[in-house]
Amino acid sequence: MKISTQFDAGSVEVINLDRAEDIQLKIRKDSHSDFLQWFYFRLQGAANQPCTMRFLNAGETSYPKGWEGYRAVASYDRQHWFRVPTRFDGKELVIEHTPQAGSIYYAYFEPYSHERHLNLIGLATDNPWCEVEDLGSTVDGRDLEMIVVGDQDPTKRKIWVTARQHPGETMAEWFVEGLLTRLLDEDDATSRSLLAKANFYIVPSMNPDGAVRGNLRTNAAGANLNREWLEPTMARSPEVYLVRQKMHEVGVDLFLDAHGDEALPYVFVAGCEGNPNYDTRLNALENAFKHHLALANPDFQDQFGYERDKPGEANLTLATNYVGQHFNCLAYTLEMPFKDNANLPDEEYGWSGERSQKLGASMLQAFLAVVDQLR
Template structure:
């Protein structure tokens, strides 16, 4: 029988984030690195090697100081040995320390806050979709790190629909949702997609924050800026991603907009609207509530009882995209939130909230939109 392999942990790859601060036998003490030029941190993604058949303990010592410590109780880290299927790992949180315990079957195991969506997968998605019939691709501009801000346009209808995701790069479920939306919208045999393409033109930005995604950030871009607080006054120096996207929206107009996110603490799927904008109209509100209630009837993975507090009249934060777009364009806008934990109304002990459920939710959102696109 050969000697045990040396254990190793690394994060020097696309979206990687972890710091090894100590090791004792099969136990590692770790810390999550902060977003560059920011105090935000919570996203982690690292690789464990040499641990086949060994009971490994991974302790993230600075979890209590993360951006949303309320996200840890009831949370389970995701683990994969083939980088295709991400399962929930045994995870506990106490005294500010997140502890993951796992026995890998092989000498390679990847751990992450949620199933990752790498920039390489993003490029594959864009390339795969851009060659499908009727799909047009353009770069809206470049990020501070020099990456392209990809936009895919589908459909020929008069209604202008904008779907955009990952303003906060660690919320990877948002791009899994985008993959599901694009797959449905480009399916020539899907009657809902055919109807939507005839009624509307879809402008889809699968990843608003490529720099933060590649750098392994939770919430910010290359210079530590939270893009979803820049929509009132974006700049080339701080937030070119928003600047370029808003310019394209201004050119096309916006009738419907969905900003796709993940929430660290709330174990449910929900949407947040634009209550409190100065230019609120009852018609906007009625359509927003119609979408929300229709989606709740369509899928048990969505609910309306739990979510964020509603802003008082005239008190909406116009630096956030949903509020800014609804106020600026008079459109129906919303922020979709999916959990890092699970949907507690319909839990899945093996996978929790997952890429597959994110993609299915996208299909359900598009079917819901199809029921009301003519009235928007």
């Protein structure tokens, strides 16, 4: 048997590989950071053998509650991913599965490769409605790109969408792919109506270094980008510095930051109710947005989510809070599950890249419902 991780986002530590019924592994830390949760590896040479894969340090990971009710994903071709039996005893995460082929991949969630990211940028480059703007370089020297959709008429509303500040939250870029694909559909009436009123500024991957390195939450310098928005620097968090700089140049009327949540098995949003500037106008906008998103896609719900910040106690280092406060605009963090959606469970696939795409596409209806009230 052999386990390998030398590919885009690959990550695991092999402790013992002597017997298929007792494969011992550890989840490794992010680059220059103590965060650990993401895994992605290839197992070879175990076809038709009952395999028991034990992650010995699962109870010591950043979000141990994320393993409760969780099932890992697997794929033979890295195109079609399915859930496999997984259990957690409070200390070890155990995957029990019999591969039907000599090569199989296991991951924390359906990966979104850097190659697919580049293909998404290529899709936008080839579309006459789009302009791809290079914002600068990441810590590792990768391109940080923004997709501008629309005619850039300065009188139109400015809608910003960012994803993958936390690189292991791959559902966020699947979400963006679904949103962008529908936005560029010239036969879609919702898209055409939106683009008549708004321009879109989309950063599909805020953290390409962390994505390629197989990190859960940090960039190549060990920075948690979603705690850098108040005082980003080019040395530690150039990704935030460059995007924030462009926001100040362009302006923001609506901001959506796409994420994944390890523990909660729901799709939900977190807003800016703790910001000093939060008022009845913003509250009404938030409620209208949530109402129309729930109508557009029943995967979304508003019963379960994070505890609301108390007035004036928002953490302004978070993207949503910083942008909502500075631009006095509707700003939301969107969270999708690593597990399944408990309201609409899917035994075979759980929450998936495809469902994330469909949520992204339906988001346009919520945008359209509130675009005229944004200012």
